[in-house]
Amino acid sequence: MILRVRFHGRGGQGAKTASRILGSAAFGGGYNAQDFPIYGAERRGAPVAAFTRFSDSEITERGFIFSPDVVAVMDDSLVADPLANPFAGLRKGGLAIVNTTRPAAEANGGRDDVTVITLDLTKRALETLGKAVLSAGIAAAVARSAGIDAEAFVGGLVDELKEVGLSDDVVSKNVALAGAVYDELKPVELRTEELPAKAELVPLAAVVSGDGSEDIVNVGNSASRHTGNWRVTEPVIDYQKCTDCMICYAYCPESAMSVGADGRIAIDYDNCKGCMICQAECPLRAIGSIMEDRR
Amino acid sequence: MKPELMTGNRAAASAARLARVDYVPAYPITPQTEIIETIASWVREGTMDSKFVQLESEHSMMTAAGAASLAGARVFTATSSQGLLYAMEMLYNVSGWRAPMVLMNVSRALAAPIVLEPDHNDVLAARDSGFLQLHSETCQEVADLVLLAYRVAEDRRVMLPAIVNLDGFYLSFTREKVVLPGQAEVDRFLLPYDPPRPIRATAPVAKGSAVMEGYLYSYFRYNLHAAALRAKEAFGEAAGEYQELFGRAYGPVDGYRLEDADYVLVMSNSFTTLGRQAVNRMREQGVKAGLLKLRMVRPFPGEEVAALLKGRKVAAVFDQNISPGMGGIFYPEVAASLYHLRGRPEALLPVVGGLGGKQLTSDEMCQVFERMRAVGKGTAKPDPMFLMREEELSKAKKALATAGVQG
Known part of the structure; x- marks a missing residue:
């Protein structure tokens, strides 16, 4: 058994921390685990992605997850964002957990072959923490759905929140928020199937074009x-x-x-x-x- | 020790602490910064007994590192990409001084254009510097290779500095299971550095003298080359002892499913994990696929490469680097290792991919094996492959259109 989770969020929402909470929780629960964020020169608000794999055997994968079993979409505006493309490659029979006020049928990225769970995590975070930091809530939703036990989850959660330097008070608020999410959900039986993905490789001749400079002629295009x-x-x-x-x-x-x-x-x-x-x-x-x- | 989840950067810092390094001159650069931040915090809180100094550039950092190593200190430092290039002049000096320090390089592609993710043009720019080079695939390997690097570098037969390479992001920021060796065992494996002629006030010695004559220069350069070659023997011995103590076996190269393999992919560093996946996929389809990982890059393990590629139908060299106007950098090194070999593969396919951390799909890697098979059957020529997927090219063209240039 290996489970591949891809988190999509915006800078500042806690996608990287969520991936680490899940990694630590799974590791504490006896699984092998691996987590990994991708970020460049991102700022608060920019789309970011992070990944967690966990398995009951050695993990022989690395890097970007093209075919996730679970996607966690931390911001409703990313559902239809062509750059973030959070549903891309989600396995048939996979699970999407979406932070939204919309019903599941409207936030499924056009995929009717996957299970969608929707939660309004932003509201909960604002009420409990006073700001829209979603790492604890989304990690709880994924951990519970994936069947990680409560003790291992809280262990991973507390370790990671302390690691980022949060005070005991903020940590316990996060634990309360995460606990409520965890208790509301049930483990989801996942039988996922990888979508066929044929890579169309292009020859070098197709890549070689123009003068190859990095010039930007359309200046001020931001x-x-x-x-x-x-x-x-x-x-x-x-x-x-x-x-x-x-x-x-x-x-x-x-x-x-x-x-x-x-x-x-x-x-x-x-x-x-x-x-x-x-x-x-x-x-x-x-x-x-x-x-x-x-x- | 208990298994822990840790990043490659933390594994590197942890190994430096276990090696009881005396001196860490530092300069930050993404994606290496976490290494020196971690060490700085350990030194501050008193859990690492080293002198930590932030210098004003990588050039100064490397000068300080080499000088301290000559003076008799065990020295550790780390850089990446542009930082390594900025230090380049001093790399050749430090190896010429025969100063056995260890330098982590966290691979990141070189500008221009600027990017933060890895390829190996940075570390391979130091290929000819006289530093030994060990390249890692996993975070576990990062920690283990640092300890092995000190043993080999400080071996009296060698006395050369070493670079341990780890890929930015794919190792530097990836947390995975690492079992750190225990301090007591490391202390048995790695004795305190015993410099041959340390700088002492009571025993003056001049280091790094000018020679000014070609014959003297040649004498020293040939000796440096011979010392680098002897590093393989020293590595073999150290790795044997390491395996006895810690249970993990490391050779200069690493074979994967090679037993009856007809088609072998040669590659290095963290994307090797993706290569192994492709091997498994091809095996499921009944293709006799295998992989040969280069762990030691300097000295180049030519004999091991030749021995493991002998009798194969086709091999491919996957270069995550590019020498413009030539192609991949490892390709000619592998080809040179095979030139005089009877029973060498019928063809050697050059493949360039993963530049700037370009993501590689499983199918993309499998197509390298498909091409090897086609070459083996004579239905395709071993023309170089430069990996890019159609949707990636179309995204690139969109970016060009936004920029207002024709692509």
């Missing part, structure tokens, strides 16, 4: 990469208070503040990542925040 779905909280301007002093314009690291046709400051929600620096800097406290609807 606005065309809409990063608005990285937001967890959304800044909202109270125009009754706002005097258009432009301080938010100066501080916004994403150049997502602009002056509209009416001469008033406006937020470009396609590109605002919800860092809330504008809110912190506004001298008149004219910028409020609302929870983002992740759909």
Whole structure:
């Protein structure tokens, strides 16, 4: 038996930590385990992936998991994100655990050959921890579904949360949150089947094209990469208070503040990542925040 | 010792601590930084008895490392990619000084363009530097090879520095099961460094002298070459003792399912795990597939490669590196090992893949075996393969379109 789990989250949500909690829990429960994050120059909010394998025999695999038995999708906005593509390669009969307010049928990535469990982990995290850090909750959901016993799970959870330097108070809040998720779910019987995946290799001649330079002719194209779905909280301007002093314009690291046709400051929600620096800097406290609807 | 889950970086730091290194000059670079962070925190909390110094560059770091090693200290340091290249001038000096320190290289592809994931152009740029090179496939191997590297480097027949290589991400940030050797056993395996002529105030000695004459230079370079060749014998002895103490066997190369294999994939480092998977898949289909892993890269284990490839139908050399204008770097080394061999494989297929950490699917690796079979049957020529999948090329073309250039 080997189980391959692929976590998809956004920077800051705890995908890497979730993969480690699951790895430590499985290892503590007597399995061989391996966990591995992929990240580049990511920032908070960017799509990230992490992987855990566990097995009752030696693990003879490594690196990116193309054919997971389980995918854990930590952010609803990633379900249909073509770059994250969280359902890609999920084995027939596999399991998807999705953090969403939507019903399973709407968050299955178009796959009707897999089991989908949906949970609103963001709400729970905000209520229990005061911020949308989902590592404990998503790891609990995967561990329980995969049949890892409670003691091993809590052991792995506490070890990993302490490893990242959380205080005892925050650790126990996470344990409470994770325990509630764990107790709500039941182990899922998984009989997964790998999808046929023929790699179409291209010859070198097909790769060799153009002048091979790294030049970017379309300069300033970052606005065309809409990063608005990285937001967890959304800044909202109270125009009754706002005097258009432009301080938010100066501080916004994403150049997502602009002056509209009416001469008033406006937020470009396609590109605002919800860092809330504008809110912190506004001298008149004219910028409020609302929870983002992740759909 | 109890099995633990740990990253390759932590395994490297742990082995340095077990080796009781005296001095760690350091400079951070992704994906190596965790090694020196771990050591720095152990030194600070008093659980590692070493002198830790952060230098201002990798060049200074390597100079300090070599000088301390000559003075008689056991020295450990680590770098990656651009950092290794920045230190390159000093690599040739440190080996010429015959300073037996150990350097971890956490492989990361070289700029430009910039990327953080691994290939082996960084460590193979140091191929000719006079450093011994041992390359790891697993986090366990990282820890074990560091200890073996000290034994071989400090062996009086050798007296050369060594690089232990581990792949960024695929080992550096991957946690897997590692059994660390116990300190008491390591102390038996690795005695305190006993430098032949350490720098002491009471016994002055000049090190790294200029020679200024070609015949003298040649004398020393030939000796360096001979010492590197003797490292194989020293490694064999050390590995035998290591196996007795710790139960894990390490040779200069590692054969996998070679017993009756007709088609053999030669490769190195962490993607070897993917090669083994492909071997298993091919075996399930009845293909006599096998794998030959290069663990020791310098000295090059040419005799072992020849012995294990003798009588095979076709072999392929998988290079996770590229020498532009030539191809893979290991390919000609394997070919040279086979040139005078009677019963050498009929063909040797060059394969380049995994550059910049390009992910490899199982099927992609299996197609290398399929090509070997086609070459064996005479239905394909052993033309070089440069692995790229159609969907990867199409993503690359999309990126080019966004950049506004034709691809």
